Amino acid sequence: xxxxxxxxxxxxxxxxxxxxxxxxxxxxxxxxxxxxxxxxxxxxxxxxxxxxxxxxxxxxxxxxxxxxxxxxxxxxxxxxxxxxxxxxxxxxxxxxxxxxxxxxxxxxxxxxxxxxxxxxxxxxxxxxxxxxxxxxxxxxxxxxxxxxxxxxxxxxxxxxxxxxxxxxxxxxxxxxxxxxxxxxxxxxxxxxxxxxxxxxxxxxxxxxxxxxxxxxxxxxxxxxxxxxxxxxxxxxxxxxxxxxxxxxxxxxxxxxxxxxxxxxxxxxxxxxxxxxxxxxxxxxxxxxxxxxxxxxxxxxxxxxxxxxxxxxxxxxxxxxxxxxxxxxxxxxxxxxxx
Amino acid sequence: xxxxxxxxxxxxxxxxxxxxxxxxxxxxxxxxxxxxxxxxxxxxxxxxxxxxxxxxxxxxxxxxxxxxxxxxxxxxxxxxxxxxxxxxxxxxxxxxxxxxxxxxxxxxxxxxxxxxxxxxxxxxxxxxxxxxxxxxxxxxxxxxxxxxxxxxxxxxxxxxxxxxxxxxxxxxxxxxxxxxxxxxxxxxxxxxxxxxxxxxxxxxxxxxxxxxxxxxxxxxxxxxxxxxxxxxxxxxxxxxxxxxxxxxxxxxxxxxxxxxxxxxxxxxxxxxxxxxxxxxxxxxxxxxxxxxxxxxxxxxxxxxxxxxxxxxxxxxxxxxxxxxxxxxxxxxxxxxxx
DNA sequence: ATGAAAGCGCTAACAG
DNA sequence: CTGTTAGCGCTTTCAT
Numbered sequence: 095x096x097x098x099x100x101x102x103x104x105x106x107x108x109x110x111x112x113x114x115x116x117x118x119x120x121x122x123x124x125x126x127x128x129x130x131x132x133x134x135x136x137x138x139x140x141x142x143x144x145x146x147x148x149x150x151x152x153x154x155x156x157x158x159x160x161x162x163x164x165x166x167x168x169x170x171x172x173x174x175x176x177x178x179x180x181x182x183x184x185x186x187x188x189x190x191x192x193x194x195x196x197x198x199x200x201x202x203x204x205x206x207x208x209x210x211x212x213x214x215x216x217x218x219x220x221x222x223x224x225x226x227x228x229x230x231x232x233x234x235x236x237x238x239x240x241x242x243x244x245x246x247x248x249x250x251x252x253x254x255x256x257x258x259x260x261x262x263x264x265x266x267x268x269x270x271x272x273x274x275x276x277x278x279x280x281x282x283x284x285x286x287x288x289x290x291x292x293x294x295x296x297x298x299x300x301x302x303x304x305x306x307x308x309x310x311x312x313x314x315x316x317x318x319x320x321x322x323x324x325x326x327x328x329x330x331x332x333x334x335x336x337x338x339x340x341x342x343x344x345x346x347x348x349x350x351x352x353x354x355x356x357x358x359x360x361x362x363x364x365x366x367x368x369x370x371x372x373x374x375x376x377x378x379x380x381x382x383x384x385x386x387x388x389x390x391x392x393x394x395x396x397x398x399x400x401x402x403x404x405x406x407x408x409x410x411x412x413x414x415x416x417x418x419x420x421x422x423x424x425x426x427x428x429x430x431x432x
Numbered sequence: 433x434x435x436x437x438x439x440x441x442x443x444x445x446x447x448x449x450x451x452x453x454x455x456x457x458x459x460x461x462x463x464x465x466x467x468x469x470x471x472x473x474x475x476x477x478x479x480x481x482x483x484x485x486x487x488x489x490x491x492x493x494x495x496x497x498x499x500x501x502x503x504x505x506x507x508x509x510x511x512x513x514x515x516x517x518x519x520x521x522x523x524x525x526x527x528x529x530x531x532x533x534x535x536x537x538x539x540x541x542x543x544x545x546x547x548x549x550x551x552x553x554x555x556x557x558x559x560x561x562x563x564x565x566x567x568x569x570x571x572x573x574x575x576x577x578x579x580x581x582x583x584x585x586x587x588x589x590x591x592x593x594x595x596x597x598x599x600x601x602x603x604x605x606x607x608x609x610x611x612x613x614x615x616x617x618x619x620x621x622x623x624x625x626x627x628x629x630x631x632x633x634x635x636x637x638x639x640x641x642x643x644x645x646x647x648x649x650x651x652x653x654x655x656x657x658x659x660x661x662x663x664x665x666x667x668x669x670x671x672x673x674x675x676x677x678x679x680x681x682x683x684x685x686x687x688x689x690x691x692x693x694x695x696x697x698x699x700x701x702x703x704x705x706x707x708x709x710x711x712x713x714x715x716x717x718x719x720x721x722x723x724x725x726x727x728x729x730x731x732x733x734x735x736x737x738x739x740x741x742x743x744x745x746x747x748x749x750x751x752x753x754x755x756x757x758x759x760x761x762x763x764x765x766x767x768x769x770x
Numbered sequence: 771a772t773g774a775a776a777g778c779g780c781t782a783a784c785a786g
Numbered sequence: 787c788t789g790t791t792a793g794c795g796c797t798t799t800c801a802t
Contacts, residue, residue, distance in 0.1 A: 153555050154779080160780090198534045215488065351719075354719060496780090
């Protein structure tokens, strides 16, 4: 059996159906295009033939002529985070509900982002959602000339030709600080990787607010958003003699890791000896083992906003770009004093 | 600005490039088809023109003629589970590495599975991975006539025309039982939903092994694989006067929920008063707050096996279906006595 | 090595 | 309502 035998194998097409049904090929096309004018009689003939041959229209061919694939590309970076799983789940479900489909693309490191985006464009996606990755100007150019709407999710644009929706990390950081100030003596922050803009915003908001209140010696360590890195960072912080009694983490996962070293390695009681706050409000934050106070990113609101803007740009050809900054909400549980 | 103005907008094609480069359209096609015979000189001309026009080939058109889209469809049910996030992540990354792309489809309930699969087929996916969903015979038929290779992931086939790779839940359940037998007096099991075959296998293995050892009064409750449902099920179990001192949960997430009610609602000590085991070995199982003993599904092995079979069927037209049952591994931590 | 031409499977005028 | 016809943007013989 040769390498190509599959490709050469017959795939039933509309002309086969037409022949069997005794109608023209356009009739079968009309039969599968809702709103097209076709008599009930031919419709039945076509349907019968189609069923017999197990036919269904080739969307690729349709896309070629309609110049619309009905597919939305979603780009994200290695998503270890439960936050992004949730986001992705909501996106795909809602995209499907809208009659579109999702081409999911994962980028390992920032070097590959251009390649990935470019193949998305080559697939003629009708729209693009980019999560936690930056957009090179070459790619902005590409999207522009191909007229492909793009929304940055949880990033903001350096270029104002592209829309963005993200949550207000700066304000979230400030809220976290407000919750802790006055109840603690020594503050620390566990940030994300150096380049990360979300990490920067959140920690900056926190630190600024502290400074506004006369606290200028906030410690910090960095993690990579994982549980383990949160543990490691907290470990460093807690091994100091001037150990902090309040730690703000720029992600919940890191906060959980921090809580666990604090409790199980240092035997600290939370929040008696140490308050911890996270950011995201992932499911685990509410688990009884943690009860993590956190700054909630309103996922549903963010997703809906992204999608409504995207479909607006796609369907109404609204080329008006927007930047929507969504407010966070404080979720107080028991990992902080009150 | 009309509704259609975007669609009518110009998208640069190979003929545009050809014209600018002063070569034939086929030349530009060849330029982008590796291995095609084209002189260095024309190649440069084409490349230059392409760059100028910001051109890149339309994969949809190419797919139409090549009868191959290079896209793999992945179907999964509302994936709340961290296990499936991990699986999905591995799949997409490895699919991309192979030069393919992922069309991600989510099915809410079993009613929609046919619709979803059928649109995947209409998109002419080169292959299909179906996770935790059953395949109707109509769909098997559809895949067969369209010659689309399908692999069932963590399901087994009722039909032997379709390949499957899954982990041996029955054996996993048995291993869990072996670990608990002799150290406990009263056993219970938290199963998944009634229809779920994975739940059935895992719990059956557990219960059978118990019976082989003369224990025939294993209690059980059902959950839906979520943390909350695990808590609820454990709550019922633990409120009995003949409370179990060993609980096997068919998923880690439920086991974590069970641990938390046991500890925080009933004040039980684990594993002193109660042993708990899970299934999957998700990341959280190793967190210090839990230290959950569990039956590990070897994700990487399963994913690799699935993919190698799938690509084998795609590229070598190997229509030899396989069913690969992968062995689980016991991971002992501190939630069980030893 | 290159261009001309045929066609992938479909939709969309256009006549009738 | 229906068939005919002309493409969508590309790959691929087939000559040259």
